[in-house]
Amino acid sequence: MTAAGPIRARTDGADCLVEADETFAALQMRLGGAYPGTIALPGLLALVRKARRAGTALHAMLSVEDGDQPVSFHAAVVPLEDGATIEITQWRLSDAAWSADNGGPDMLALQRQLAQAHLVLDAEQRVIAGNVDAADLTELAAALQQGFGRYWTDLVSVEGSSHRQPLHWRLLDDAAVTVEGSARTWKTRILPLRTGGFELFLVAETVMASPAEALQAGSGDEVSQSPAQESNGAPLNGLLGQTLAPALRVPVNRIVANAETIRTRLAGPIAEPYVGYAGDIAEAGRHLLSLVEDLADLETVEDANFAPAPDHVDLADCARRAAGILGVRARERAITLQLPPSDLAAPAIGEFKRVLQILLNLVGNAIRYTRPETSVRVESGVSGALAWITVEDDGEGIGPEQAERVFEKFERLGRSGDGGSGLGLYISRKLARAMGGNLVVERGTNGGARFVLTLPADRAEAAAETASAFG
Secondary structure, three states: OOOOOOEEEEEOOOOEEEEEOHHHHHHHHHOOOOOOEEOOOHHHHHHHHHHHHHOOOEEEEEEEEEOOEEEEEEEEEEEEOOEEEEEEEEEEEOHHHEOHHHOHHHHHHHHHHHOOEEEEEOOOOEEEEEEEOOHHHHHHHHHHHHHOOOEHHHOOEEOOOOOOOOOOHHHHOOOEEEOOOOOOOEEEEEEEEOOOOEEEEEEEOOOOOOHHHHHHHOOOOOOOOOOOEOOOOOEOOOHHHHHHHHHHHHHHHHHHHHHHHHHOOOOOOOOHHHHHHHHHHHHHHHHHHHHHHHHHHHHHHOOOOOOOOOEEEEHHHHHHHHHHHHHHHHHHOOOEEEOOOOOOOOEEEEOHHHHHHHHHHHHHHHHHHOOOOOEEEEEEEEEOOEEEEEEEOOOOOOOHHHOOHHHOOOOOOOOOOOOOOOOHHHHHHHHHHHOOOEEEEEEOOOOOEEEEEEEEEOHHHHHHHHHHHHO
16 A cells, blocks of 8 residues: 655754655654654664665665554655655555454455555545556546545545445445546445554446457447446346345454454453364354355356456466465465466456456465475466466366366365365356356376466467567
């Protein structure tokens, strides 16, 4: 989470803060310092002094407890004749600041991957910091520059609500909003922080014009229909996807959060057996949430009008993102994730969110079913008209007679008690085929399973990369 633009300050020859943006000055005072006054953050003060002594620009990642809330940022210091200039970027709330009911680090990482705008809010839902990544949110980015201290709902329009702040955050979570200057529809995801305040994500419900649409329409207009909408704007999802899933998510998240509070003894000491009971409750709650999400996805992919929105994606990049989200789980089982090199690209046409969903399922399954202290190998490339990616494990493998059964609905291949729903591979194949590709399984090199995902290759992107490499 970065502030909307760099935060700047200047010190004098005695390392006293003499000029500072409002955000920096407020942080200085919250840390017990004076303004003007000596820099109150020890790590930053040491960096400034070191830069002045060396007579050269220095930079470092620093962290601070701001009101018991962990914050990290990148600081760049440039010495002057009579002091130094400071520029702070990449302002981020540390993962430790998140409360237990946010779904843990996996959910945090996934939300960050999909969101195109992030805002940090205080306990009253006023803007503290924000970052915007989408080209059609430039007006929101500009508003953020002047919007610190304002309610975030003043910067967007919440559909179906004429109320002004303050509203309870749960009434605004998963709300549809429109943003000035963007023709797309956006959904909010509001996650409470452990020590107060919130982080807000904006995730697009509609998408920018896809390559296929652009070729057909001959224009850069945006696609007005999303996978979750019919052409008349009515939701495609039925009872579960639009009604039951959101209604279930809130109370089950609360059950998980309370169970984790008990398990970690945050509410006070308890006998050891109850720690285990609380852990069981939390794990059961997460399993129920996973099942609800799988059933909602099932309803979506089986809708006759379901159509993913094609865009430019890089299968190798998606694999690296999925591995980053699942890295903790792999380390817990001493499993090495072997990924495509950072300079390798496999350009394809597909919907980023859906491709990432498929790879999270494939890599997650590989981690679950391979033997501890082995590896999961991910490779990708482009062959003719297809871009491909493989995920291979060292598990028991899947026999030829099971190769099609594994993609059937609720098929577990005799496995039980591992937390799976038997829907992941069924949904993944449906998504792959809906995007013009396929998902198959074959025997791996070491006897494990190798899943192969193919999608239409993005020939224009591949040609551009080749020209750039030789240009």
